[in-house]
Amino acid sequence: MAANLHDEPLEAAYDARLLRRLLRYLVPHRRTAAVAFSAIVGHALLQLAEPYLIKLAIDRHILTGELAGLELIAAALLVILTGSFLLEYLETYTMGMVGQRIMYDLRMEIYAHLQRIDVAYYDRHPVGRLMTRVTTDVDALNDLFASGVISVFRDIVLLVGIMGVLLWMDWRLALVAFSVLPLIALVTQWFRRNARASYRAVRGWIAQINASLQENISGMSTVQLFRREARSFAAFDRLNRGHTQANLDSIFYYAVFYPAIELIGAVAVAAIIWYGGGWTLEGTLTLGTLVAFIQYSQRFFRPISDLSEKFNILQAAMASSERIFGLLDTPPRLAGPAAGRLPDGPGRITFEHVWFAYRGEDYVLRDVSFSVEPGERIGIAGATGAGKTTLINLLLRFYDVSRGRIAIDGVDIREIPLDHLRRRFGLVLQDVFLFSGTIRENIACGADAVSDAEVRAAADAAHAGPFIDRLPGGLDAAVAERGATLSAGQKQLLSFARALAFDPRVLVLDEATSNVDTATEMLIRDALHRLISGRTTLAIAHRLSTLRDMDRILVFHKGELREAGPHRALLARRGIYHTLYQLQYRDQETALA
Amino acid sequence: MSAQIGAHGQYNWPTGCKGPSRSGFPMRLQFNSAARRLLPYVTRYRARFAVGAVFLLLTTAIQLVAPWVLKLAVDDLTAGVTRGKLGLYAAALIGIAALGGVCRFRMRCVIIGASRLIEYDLRSHFFGRLQRLDLSYFQRNRTGDLMSRATNDLNAVRMMVGPALMYAASTGILFVVAVALMLSISVWLTLIVLLPLPLVSIAVRRFGDAIYDRSERIQAQLARMSAIAQEALAGVRVVRAYGREAVELDRFEAANREYVARSRSVIRIQGLFFPSLAFCLGLSALVVLWAGTREVVAGRMTTGDFVAFNAYLTMLAWPVIAFGWVTNLLQRGMAAWQRMLAVADAEPDVRDAQPQGAAPAPVELRGRVEFRDLSFAYNGQPVLEGVSAVVEPGQMLALVGPTGCGKSTLINLLPRLFDPPPGTVLVDGVDVRQLPLAVLRGAIGYVPQEPLLFSDTVAGNVAFAASGDGAPAEAVESAVALACLDTDVAGFPDGLETTVGERGLTLSGGQQQRVALARALLTDPRILILDDALSAVDARTEEAILTRLRGVMRQRTSIVVSHRISTVRGADLILVLDRGRVVERGTHDELLAAGGLYAGLDRQQRLAAALEEA
Structure with a gap:
């Protein structure tokens, strides 16, 4: 887009492509859309009849003085009014609903896509920006479907209809009225080009003003500490001035456009009076036809001057659809095979010469090989940045390995369908993630069908039972967004209960190091002990008690697997684990002895 | 002109605005003082507004002349006329449009331009006020909220002092003069025709309020839908690890469905809005056709009168609709202005002990x-x-x-x-x-x-x-x-x-x-x-x-x-x-x-x- 910012023809083609792609969303709703379009055509035809009735009133009654039959015209007008009312309602309602349904479809498509796209995508795009795609950008498209498309179509029908009626009533006078059309085309073209440029300029300034506001509001204390208020103000003032000037410039085009269209309309009316009046005097044209021509020509120019507004709608819709399609066109690279191989062994996990870098050649894991036997409990130790969390990210395939492979019973995890792979693991993360909903829903979150008794049992086993009972509503108590009303320890216990209810074959644990009181700490220790006993476990452990429970501890350092063995044996080696132990765990020994 | 804002808004406030308190009196007091504080921004450009008012008057007056020319032309045509005189009418129509166009151009440039200048002043002052506030204020108030006041609210205020004012004034004048001219053509026809019009204005306001209320409900649902998405997107790892994608999709779909349902209720009302207006105005046209024709046949009106009367009636449609639209703009603009004032009036806890004027001689601190x-x-x-x-x-x-x-x-x-x-x-x-x-x-x-x-x-x-x-x-x-x-x-x-x-x-x-x-x-x-x-x-x-x-x-x-x-x-x-x-x-x-x-x-x-x- 940036490349052809100044390249009009290319961009027009680009816009047309976007528009065609957008219109494809109309297809599933073509029946409703067809009703809307028929209503539009019917409504336009009725609108065309009104000036014609006036013509009849003038020619048949006013000029002749004959009142009989006037009731017929009045009745026809009443029918037209009622019909217009019904058809316009039908057209607004159906078209509005088509717009809403398309928005609904688009939102679901975007949201479903976000559920499939790689986790790595979230690293690059802040959640706030992704939210904008689902909400603001989709809304901008709503304007296009609900008011843009419909009114453009209505205007076209009206314009064509009026031209037809005029030609039918008197082709000579019609040609006179049409003579101003080239002028209209010229003025509109001029306006379109300039309004587009000035719209761009204004948007550009607004973006800069918003960026500056954002920066100043979030950095106000820095501004104040360095007593930079005056200069920041001057910088902001420059943008504010630029924005105002751009707006003043754009007023010019609008201020010229409307009067210009009116002037051209007046020229048309003048020509109708000059030629038409002459023909009336000669007797080749009725006065009623002349008056009807004048009324039609007034209706002819109104849709044209509405054009500017629709133009802004189109611009905004194009910008939004570009961003939306940009997201939809980003394919998930990690999609597992639909019908891949399923490991059917006991569930032996092997890391084979695994290398991984989040970016370029900056390896976080280097040539890591180890295996986890079924039922074995593995602890992972290492300093911050040693690559511990990355192991989990790779095992659950949030990312794919750069080199080497991870296998379950000899089957590369890249060949296992994603949902099947992830269903094997129960993940308990450091930052416990609770959804808004009830306690019950949070515990039963991943499992397919969990009975109330099972939820209850899981809660009790995780020592979450007592505090849940104290909540109003017990298991049905509401959990606020991100579990804001629960303490860190309570959230931890809930996440254990969730993992227990899920009853995974392999437990993957990134243990929290939250500050909790001693009583809660004892509960967590005990619940954790229950959680891992007899279950294949892969745990990043921060508690000494957890490490001691483990069959084997893998010690990572700077991305490499450096030491492995049970707690006592590793301590005796007086290597990295020994140092780590002194750094991170020794204090727990005294605190919780 | 600015007094007009106060008058309109004061009238509207107790019914329309969703303020924290609904009791009339204190709100009105607060409202009046808010309107008064907007005054200096407007009066600063009084010269511009005066010029704008002149062009506005001219534009409106000229706009009203055209149907009169039409009337004369039609009357002459029924009586028989020379081609030369026809040419005169044609030239007059073009001249009127040209003159009206120039005036309209000036009017737009001057009045809309003034609103942009006021917008500039408001934004500058708002920014200056923000710079005085201390860290604790910015910790209490979210950046997004302050941003929205500096952008969306500011725009609503501008719409109020610019376009709303311009349309209120021009349509007001248009209405009065057009009715006067119609009265000069036929008193009793005018009276009959005007009967449904108050209904139209009331309908516009009623519809406006109903749409506004329902739009609020849509906004609330949009916020709910956003919260659901926000939660699932922020917790994407847990969602994936527990295979919860389908559950999340269902949750979102339910919220999305409710959003469509609420939108449907607005679309229903909106769908009725313009057709009802068109129907009411159409009834007036029907009356003119029915009664007007009889008047002409009875010789109490000329054919030209009939044509001009129809043209004026068409012109009336816009002021009647605009009245409701403008009151909505004023209502929203005043609410936005009060939100902006809340920020502008915030006083920082941290400020200089001495008043600015009595500052002591600059001290050179040693730094103990x-x-x-x-x-x-x-x-x-x-x-x-x-x-x-x-x-x-x-x-x-x-x-x-x-x-x-x-x-x-x-x-x-x-x-x-x-x-x-x-x-x-x-x-x-x-x-x-x-x-x-x-x-x-x-x-x-x-x-x-x-x-x-x-x-x-x-x-x-x-x-x-x-x-x-x-x-x-x-x-x-x-x-x-x-x-x-x-x-x-x-x-x-x-x-x-x-x-x-x-x-x-x-x-x-x-x-x-x-x-x-x-x-x-x-x-x-x-x-x-x-x-x-x-x-x-x-x-x-x-x-x-x-x-x-x-x-x-x-x-x-x-x-x-x-x-x-x-x-x-x-x-x-x-x-x-x-x-x-x-x-x-x-x-x-x-x-x-x-x-x-x-x-x-x-x-x-x-x-x-x-x-x-x-």
Whole structure:
């Protein structure tokens, strides 16, 4: 887009492509859309009849003085009014609903896509920006479907209809009225080009003003500490001035456009009076036809001057659809095979010469090989940045390995369908993630069908039972967004209960190091002990008690697997684990002895 | 003209606005004062508005002449007329349109232009008010909310003082004059035709209110849908790990469905809105056709009268519709203006003790800092308790302690980012609350842990505090060199002129911290505060920086917060804080000998260093 910012023809083609792609969303709703379009055509035809009735009133009654039959015209007008009312309602309602349904479809498509796209995508795009795609950008498209498309179509029908009626009533006078059309085309073209440029300029300034506001509001204390208020103000003032000037410039085009269209309309009316009046005097044209021509020509120019507004709608819709399609066109690279191989062994996990870098050649894991036997409990130790969390990210395939492979019973995890792979693991993360909903829903979150008794049992086993009972509503108590009303320890216990209810074959644990009181700490220790006993476990452990429970501890350092063995044996080696132990765990020994 | 805003809005307020209080009287009082405060912004451009009013009158008058010409032409045609006279009418129509066009052009430029100028003033003043507010205000109010007031609300206010005013005035005049002309054609026909019109205006307002209410419900549902999406997108790892994608999709779909359902109720009303208006206006046209024809046939009206009457009736449609539209704009504009005033009226807690005029002669601070039995609570939570310390010029005070122990709060009180209790924080023996903010902050160079750089060049960010044309190039270069940033800068594409931030080069955390250090050094401060300011810089570079800074620090007071023992070991006094209290104090050697928290920290860091070598 940036490349052809100044390249009009290319961009027009680009816009047309976007528009065609957008219109494809109309297809599933073509029946409703067809009703809307028929209503539009019917409504336009009725609108065309009104000036014609006036013509009849003038020619048949006013000029002749004959009142009989006037009731017929009045009745026809009443029918037209009622019909217009019904058809316009039908057209607004159906078209509005088509717009809403398309928005609904688009939102679901975007949201479903976000559920499939790689986790790595979230690293690059802040959640706030992704939210904008689902909400603001989709809304901008709503304007296009609900008011843009419909009114453009209505205007076209009206314009064509009026031209037809005029030609039918008197082709000579019609040609006179049409003579101003080239002028209209010229003025509109001029306006379109300039309004587009000035719209761009204004948007550009607004973006800069918003960026500056954002920066100043979030950095106000820095501004104040360095007593930079005056200069920041001057910088902001420059943008504010630029924005105002751009707006003043754009007023010019609008201020010229409307009067210009009116002037051209007046020229048309003048020509109708000059030629038409002459023909009336000669007797080749009725006065009623002349008056009807004048009324039609007034209706002819109104849709044209509405054009500017629709133009802004189109611009905004194009910008939004570009961003939306940009997201939809980003394919998930990690999609597992639909019908891949399923490991059917006991569930032996092997890391084979695994290398991984989040970016370029900056390896976080280097040539890591180890295996986890079924039922074995593995602890992972290492300093911050040693690559511990990355192991989990790779095992659950949030990312794919750069080199080497991870296998379950000899089957590369890249060949296992994603949902099947992830269903094997129960993940308990450091930052416990609770959804808004009830306690019950949070515990039963991943499992397919969990009975109330099972939820209850899981809660009790995780020592979450007592505090849940104290909540109003017990298991049905509401959990606020991100579990804001629960303490860190309570959230931890809930996440254990969730993992227990899920009853995974392999437990993957990134243990929290939250500050909790001693009583809660004892509960967590005990619940954790229950959680891992007899279950294949892969745990990043921060508690000494957890490490001691483990069959084997893998010690990572700077991305490499450096030491492995049970707690006592590793301590005796007086290597990295020994140092780590002194750094991170020794204090727990005294605190919780 | 501005009085008109007050009058309209006052009339509308009790019914329409969703303010916090619905009791009429106090709201109206508050509302009146709000409207009065908008007045100066408008009266500033009274000359412009006066010119605009003249063109508005002319435009409207000319617009009303055209149907009259039509009337004359039609009457002449029925009576028989020369072609020459027809040409005259045709020319008159074009002339009228040309003249009207020029007036309309001027009217738009002048009035809409004035509204843009008012928008400029409002935005400038709003920004200026924001600059006065203190840190605690920005912590209480979300950036997004303040942004929305500076953008959406501002736009609503502009719509009120510009387009709404213009349309209100022009349609008002149009209505009065058109009705007068219609009355001159036929009194009783006019009266019959006008009967349904009040209904139309009432309908417009009713529809407007109903649509507004339902739109609010749609907005609420949109917020709910956003919250659901936000939650699932932020927790994407858990969602994927538990295979919860389908559940999340269902939740979102339910919210999406409800959104469509609520939209449907608005579409229903909107769908009725214009058709009902068109129907009411159509009824008037029907009356004209039915009764007007009889009048002409009876000889009480000419054919031209009939045609002109129809044309005027068409013209009336717009004012009738615009009336409802304009009242909605006014209503929304006033609500937005009050939201903006709430920000503009906020008073900072931290401000100069003396009124601006009575400022004392500029003081040259030496930089002796004293904390005297300082206790401080934030939001009712005690953060600091009984902290005392003295730092003489040329000395270095170091603060050590676990996260959340109150270190950052302590140093935030010195430049008065928050106000300390009276008599607890002193510079040169004077309570900081008694020192002019400009003098106090001018003497302090502050380097935060997470510095905020602005989208500007490196040089621009370093010379952030410099006044006028910026700092001399040598000063910037030497500050950059002191902060050990010179080799980094040499590698940037445009050296010191490289733009950084969102639209430019992304700096590493360590580079950002060093830019912030250079920025503080450039101000040549008496007191240098480093709030864990080199945490993202590796140990070797930090060592180099501290060596280079040694000479600079000898001449001034420095206060350093750090997690690294290597940074603080040379300090004249080290305070170890825990939960807001000083638990250990002394020099490095004294604290090591004491064998407390500090000694434990030292041991841990030696181990970590050993691990790094492994």
